[in-house]
Amino acid sequence: LGAMGLGSVAIIAMSSWLNAAALAGSAAVEQHLAETVQDYQGALERTHEIALSAQGLERDVARVRQSFEDLSEQEAAGSLSGLAGRGAVFRVLRQKSAELAGLEAQIATQTPLVNDAFAEGNQILSRMRALTVEPGPVQARSVEFSEQAVRLAGLITRLRQLSVAPLVERAAQDLAASVVLPELDGSNEEQRGAQGATITSVLEVLAQRAATLERAAQDVQAMPPAADTTYTPISSADAVILYARNFVPSWAGAIAIDLLPAVLVMILAITQGAIRSGREGAAVEDTLTLAELRAALAAVRDVDVAMQESPAHRRPTAEAAPLPDESVREDAPGHVTPIKST
Template sequence: MQLKPNAFRLHETARGVETMSRFALAVLALASGVYTYLGVRGLLDGSASFVFFAAIIYSAAVSVAIYAFWTYMMRFIPLVISGVQRLSLFATMLIGCVMIVAMSSWLNAAALAGSAALEQHMAVTLQGYAEDLDNAHANALASQSLLPDVERAAARFAALAQDERESGALTGTQGSGSVVQLLSQMSTQMTQLAGTISGSREEAAALFADGSDRLATMRELVSTPGQIEPRADAFQAEAVQLSAVIAALEQTDIAASVKRAATDLSAGFIAPVADGRVGDLAVRQNQVMETVRSSVDAQSMALVAAADEILASPSVEQRRFVPLSSAEAVIRYWSDFIPSWAGAISIDLLPVVLVLVLMIVNDAMRREAETLKEAETITAAEMLRAMALYRRMEAEGAAEAAAALGPAIDDHEKPASEEKTVAEDGTVTPIDAAQRKRGDGPRPA
């Protein structure tokens, strides 16, 4: 008999929380509408009044749709018994959940984490610009590695020219002849090339310092608190200037210029005419100039190989900062804002739990009612059979009671018969003391 009170309590409890369920559903729909308004406002363009009214209308429509949809689900799903019909309603609820996520949840996420997502976008872009600046600076400095070889070649040619002029170390005849002229020419060309390389170093250092300053400004824009829109605009302006600096830094790479100069050393080698007039001096001058030519060819090939190695390194591609809206940033960097996405979706889909609770409670009440109905339902034949069984049990109980009381009655009647026998013999006459009255005299002796 406890099934009926249990079913009754479930029914009363379900009716008691109905108002609370409606209130909770209304609050959730309102909260979703507010965050939808905040999210959709950043996507609309136009005047302030147009954006305001358009966002209000859209968010109100979303709130009404969410409230109506979950009201239908909470009303109908608990009442459906058939498995096929319940599965159909579950499929309908799934479609509705997808539509709610499509029209509201992603905007809720944009409202919750839009500013953080835009900062994430700027931080990622800033990291890319920093890498580009470092790579461009490294490419520019790579050409500086050719400077020691060029300076060493220039010094060697200058030293040979000095030795030939002072002591005739190459031709055996001192003086400023054709060999000295050729060696001085090669030394001058190498010195000019070394000066070009050194000049590019100063320019690259100045550009790198300018780029570093702009990177510092961009870092401040990313980390400074405040509204994200003005900071994003300033960040974009700095990104444009930094792109120009990186492009200029790429132009300071003189590896190609060094390669052309090294090729000209060999291809454009012009040896002066031997001017020796004493003995075989002209022959010796020609031999020395051929040796110098071979040395210049070897030096040219070494510089060309080094320049080719530098030019083979990948160049820095131009990077462009693409401004995003808060919703686009949240979608692009969704993996970094999973808690925000979970909260935004939970606001819209939390009524699923309420629907399931009501469905389980209604199923429990339905089972309790069916069990109680079976317990209270009895036919006339079953009632007659139960009455006959009851009478039979009463009869059997009376017989068993009589059988149990028989020996006790026999023991009680046996002393009375013995007293009667003694009285008949006259030996002893029993006197009942209870039968004597107060007025009787003393007992005779």
């Protein structure tokens, strides 16, 4: 009984799984496609957010560049070293402002690429969403959906590579490390000493600005990246298990289909039991049906005909009468024993 019960449960489970796949298989696969689209959309938006944060470093670079340009203007007016003109200090400041201007221009060239990649990604997502609800066989739509998913995955990878945060970090490290010091052009030792002290102060400020810029780039790179998303084709039978919680009515119908024969057997058993209980205590003539009555009458007629045609039941003749000197004795009801006379 235990083995039969376990086997019945296993059969019902497998059959209900197949029935659920037949009832809700296409809907489950479409649910899988919709979930995949949401994952890809989250990955695209997160990657675009990180790329925009990296593009925001352009403002930090511009601020540092503008500070060095302002210092160079002050040096040209003689406010820093006390020597007006475009001397050694002015050239150092202009040197660094030019490097930062080049970095700023390089970052600016990435902005259209980032925007175009994000727009293309949204177009691919729109097509993928349309594939999840289009009419027709879901398997055919899954093939095109897989192609679009591959395109979108490549675009997300390209969008990650467009981030300028690593570039800004390396440029900030080189900003203070690679300084070409010009020859001091003061007319006397006192002026050259003032220029040297001013250049030392400029290098200290340069190191501070570079450290600030490097930390900003590191903060962008420390942002949690988007989770890797990969579309995996799935069959309808596996989809109804993966998304079983969304198809509870279909599972109930699938199990009900398997249990329907058992319900029918139970109904018949209860009905037959009720019929038998209703016949208990009733006489035969009360429960005799018309068909049974006809069959009984036909049987009686057959018995009568057979008895009339049987030689053992014919009337005895005079020659077969018993001898006068013999008599009979009845020993028991229905049994007669002949007795000879003395």
